[in-house]
Amino acid sequence: MNEDLETLALYIAPGACSRVTMVGLEEAGLPYTIRKLALMQGDQRKPEYLSLNPKGKVPLLVTPDGLLSENVAILSWLDAMSPAAGLLPEADRPFERARALSWLAWSATQLHSQLYRIRMTARIHPDAATHDGVRHAALAEMAQQLDAAEQALADGRPWLMGARWHIGDAHVAWVIDRARQSGLSMDALPRVTALLDRQMQRPAWQRAVARESADA
Numbered sequence: 295m296n297e298d299l300e301t302l303a304l305y306i307a308p309g310a311c312s313r314v315t316m317v318g319l320e321e322a323g324l325p326y327t328i329r330k331l332a333l334m335q336g337d338q339r340k341p342e343y344l345s346l347n348p349k350g351k352v353p354l355l356v357t358p359d360g361l362l363s364e365n366v367a368i369l370s371w372l373d374a375m376s377p378a379a380g381l382l383p384e385a386d387r388p389f390e391r392a393r394a395l396s397w398l399a400w401s402a403t404q405l406h407s408q409l410y411r412i413r414m415t416a417r418i419h420p421d422a423a424t425h426d427g428v429r430h431a432a433l434a435e436m437a438q439q440l441d442a443a444e445q446a447l448a449d450g451r452p453w454l455m456g457a458r459w460h461i462g463d464a465h466v467a468w469v470i471d472r473a474r475q476s477g478l479s480m481d482a483l484p485r486v487t488a489l490l491d492r493q494m495q496r497p498a499w500q501r502a503v504a505r506e507s508a509d510a
């Protein structure tokens with residue numbers, strides 16, 4: 295842990311992708327406070343939050359150097375602050391590190407954007423008659439994409455990179471947890487299901503979930 299780091303503040307919403315940022319902070323053992331937004335009540339669109347993050351999204355991390363949004367950026371920064379935590383492979387293994395970032399970026403862009411279509415369908419098209427079709431197509435695309443993760447977990451590999459966990463595993467776990475709550479069939483994804491179970495066993499994940507519901 296980087297002893298020079300002041301306590302960080304993280305804007306989150308329970309159940310949102312800020313869960314992955316919290317897991318990163320917990321894995322790194324960095325002290326942080328959380329500030330909760332109620333997304334369904336529109337806290338993210340209020341002027342006071344937009345003045346901090348004009349994107350109107352969580353997570354947003356308050357660091358000693360300034361504000362940082364976007365999970366991939368925040369998690370890369372946390373890894374740089376706490377390299378021993380193993381959020382990403384070591385800097386002296388640049389190709390392994392890039393491959394781990396590739397999984398993380400894939401989950402944060404490709405998978406998350408399908409999840410958005412599945413869960414926030416009314417924002418994709420105002421006509422409710424289109425919603426089932428949009429959701430169905432996004433679920434099919436998500437299942438097809440997740441086959442890449444299913445293949446990466448062949449031969450008993452516990453994590454996407456093999457024997458070692460990295461923060462991309464947590465992001466994929468968060469996406470599939472939300473997607474299966476919204477109708478994604480896990481029948482053809484037994485190894486991905488096992489990855490989610492494994493991720494949920496990690497104490498850092500459990501602490502993050504507990505803090506989402508406990509902290510003010």
Ligand SMILES: N[C@@H](CCC(=O)N[C@@H](CS)C(=O)NCC(=O)O)C(=O)O
Nearest residue numbers: 310311338350351352353364365402
């Ligand atoms: N690309 C961003 C995505 C952030 C994002 O979409 N956050 C969602 C929660 S999972 C959000 O704040 N949604 C509020 C809204 O869309 O109004 C990241 O990876 O950090």
